[in-house]
Amino acid sequence: MQGRQRKYWAFLANPKVYDIEKAIREYEEDNWTVPKRDVRTGDLVIIWKAKGNG
Template sequence: MAYWLFQGNPKYYRVLDGIRDFQQMPWLVTRYRKDISVGDGVLIWKAGSAAGVYANCGSDCTRRAPQRHSRSQLLD
């Protein structure tokens, strides 16, 4: 089992709202996606002035087609 740090920038995504409101959060992985396995640990890091780890969760490694979201869905 490995742990992965996923960084969310609040300038582009409402990280805390996503943690609170979603049972699962899709996350674009650009590096190491072939190395992430089902059950690996995932730490969600919020960048910015209040930076830190805000969630400790697991990976389900489901491959999904990219989704389009409106800016209002992602930003404050």
């Protein structure tokens, strides 16, 4: 990462919109839309699941 320090991001998985548990089980890789953010290869990300109705 030349010229840029690693950034850290936190993304919320809303179970009403996206089944994050299924994605973790079934996908090796997944794409997320992150409007107006400069997320790049090498950045570190944490994803947490919001409390749903169930």
